[in-house]
Amino acid sequence: MKRIGKYSRRKILKTTSAAAAALTLNSSFPAILRADNNIKIGVPTILSGRVAQLGISVSNALKMAVNNFNDEGGLDGRNIELIVRDSRAKPDEAARVCRNFINSDNVDAIINAEASGASFAVQEVVRESGTLCLHTVSETSRLTADPSIRTWNAFRFSRQGIHDAVGSARYAASVIKEKGLKKWMSVNPDYAYGRDSDDTFFWALERFAPGFEILGKGWPKIFQPDYTEVITQIAREKPDAIYTSLWGGDLVSFIDQASLYGIFKNTQLFAINLADYTTMSAVKNLPKGLHSATRYVAAWPNTESNRNYDQSYTNLYGDHPTNWSWEASVGIDYLISAIKEIGNTDNNKIAEYIKGKQKESFMGVGEGNTVTIRENDQTIVDYSIGWGTTLPKEPYMDNIQAADWNTIAELEKEWLADKGWL
Amino acid sequence: MEIFALFDCIITPACLISQTAGGLKIGMLLFLVASGLTLVFGVLGVINFAHGALYMLGAYFSWQVMSITSHFGLAVISGAIGVGIFGLLFERLLINKVYNADLLVQILLCYSVILILDDLVMIIWGDEFLSGIGVPEIFQVPPIFIFDAIIPPFHIAIILISMIVAFLLWIIMTKTKFGKLVRATAINPKMLEALGVNTNVIKAGVFMLGSFLAGLGGALAASLGSVVSGMGNSIIIESFIVTVIGGMGSISGAFLASIIIGMARSFGAVAMPLFTDGIMFLIMVLVLVIKPEGLMGKKK
Structure with missing residues (x-):
């Protein structure tokens, strides 16, 4: 067998063919x-x-x-x-x-x-x-x-x-302590997610700030264009606070329509899905001081x-x-x-x-x-869950507080046990 | 069911006024859309399932004009007129081909138009919902309090605008030559053609008017919330309920039924918050059983 240096011709041919094939497959080949x-x-x-x-x-x-x-x-x-x-x-x-x-x-x-x-x-x-x-x-x-x-x-x-619910309730409890919010209402979309969100939020809130009263619950349909009946219910009951898991365009419409009634002057809104850029930028006149979880904002986590x-x-x-x-x-x-x-x-x-x-x-x-x-x-x-208050313009969120994952884990166990899933 | 809450509400001036005003506003916005639907059905015999898509177009057109001019009135009027012109083209190019076709063909055509328009607005204006056109500056004031009931001034404006439109529609249909020709077209178009009247013009005019009303409803709705592809799908169901309750083809029936539905939603939220949609359907079923031709419809 003819040898080139220490390599045989067959070995050289094999090696170069393999290299050529690899190069062909990985780069120049369509x-x-x-x-x-x-x-x-x-x-x-x-x-x-x-x-x-x-x-x-x-x-x-x-x-x-x-x-x-x-x-x-x-x-x-x-x-x-x-x-x-x-x-x-x-x-x-x-x-x-x-x-x-x-x-x-x-x-x-x-x-x-x-x-x-x-x-x-x-x-x-x-x-x-x-x-x-x-x-x-x-x-x-x-x-x-x-x-x-x-x-x-x-x-x-x-x-x-359940993680968001515990984080939300913990934050809401701190606002309750500061402002004495006793009377609550909720407005959630009338399907599985809205009902789950309502249940878990008030379940967790009961653990952090017992003694609140729920005056009523509104269940608008998903993609409902007109929220008047829910808003008049809020205007009539005059709650101290509202919890909502409405999202996207529905949340935008709800905030725009409720603003006409001056609802947010005397009532604190806790909107778990507000702080996403697409939603906040679409609200016509985003009121200052609405409470929201940080869905995604560049300001949180502040890293x-x-x-x-x-x-x-x-x-x-x-x-x-x-x-x-x-x-x-x-x-x-x-x-x-x-x-x-x-x-x-x-x-x-x-x-x-x-x-x-x-x-x-x-x-x-x-x-x-x-x-x-x-x-x-x-x-x-251990992903970032924060709650804060809205600003009308970028960065849109202020006074953000981080949720505590030890508390979340503790209450999650209790919730799982309640459900029989532990 | 919280029947005592409803009773409490009715005997409390604040609640009664607040819920009545809310119900009127819901009903009047609904009337704008439903009146166009019932008009088209009554005269042309077409169940225009694409009427909700025209409502959506009205919202998008007004949004576009608002973003260019920042003039609320111009945006609303342009939205309505734009959809009126679109409706004229829609009728001339497509709808008039299926006047005598099977109902299924009409529905398929309308459904196709809905899908095309829903996608078209996403291609033109993007996939994401748009912020509405907002409330004009003059109405950006604190709400009015009557016996402790909260009423936003803009809602009063919407109720008034809708009532003026209803009145003008009544004048057009009952006191003008066009109205007489429209009613005659609905009853016996062949006789009218024999008398030398071009019924195609009347039909196109009616479809244009119906589309204008849908566009006006959409433009006003854009002032109260977000604008999004597919937003007409929910309003079309309520509009059909109004049409059935009021009587197919009856404008005055649509007016009455819109107020009934508005009140049912508003007071239903007090008595049965989880069943407000159910109340609407229940009323429709009751009307269909007791008076199948609708409250103001004519027996055939």
């Missing part, structure tokens, strides 16, 4: 012909209708992370390919889209950016298929709190209703990494991130870390990696600015 080599992630979300902008903000956040990963060379040259499809917020459509991802597109993982109803449908699809699934939007506690719904391959990276995240997103898309954006960003960040660490997309290994994993994050308030995916219920904890 992307479409390399597509099967990509790591595919299916994303069912809402891209049409009244909350389309939120679905788009998820897609934007995911693209931002994926582009960085791909630009850095991917996983040994394998890029991540996002396949984002519209479910139109319908559970059956979300399940169909998800099945197609698994059966036709052969995705390696699902990032489920669906609202609660559709998330339960997606959960059942991935339970059957065993595909790794990261829920990044649904806030209904039951999705991960109820052991009968949980599955080994699905994780929650979104806020959870450089959060401000950098806001800046990077804003530079790319010309708009601020939303609550759905940060949840998707944290989810994809975990997934990319897992893929890099494990070196492949083995769903079992990724699930094991994620379970119990503590990770630094711009939304983290755990030790060293971390969030954690709790091992027992596969759900995110």
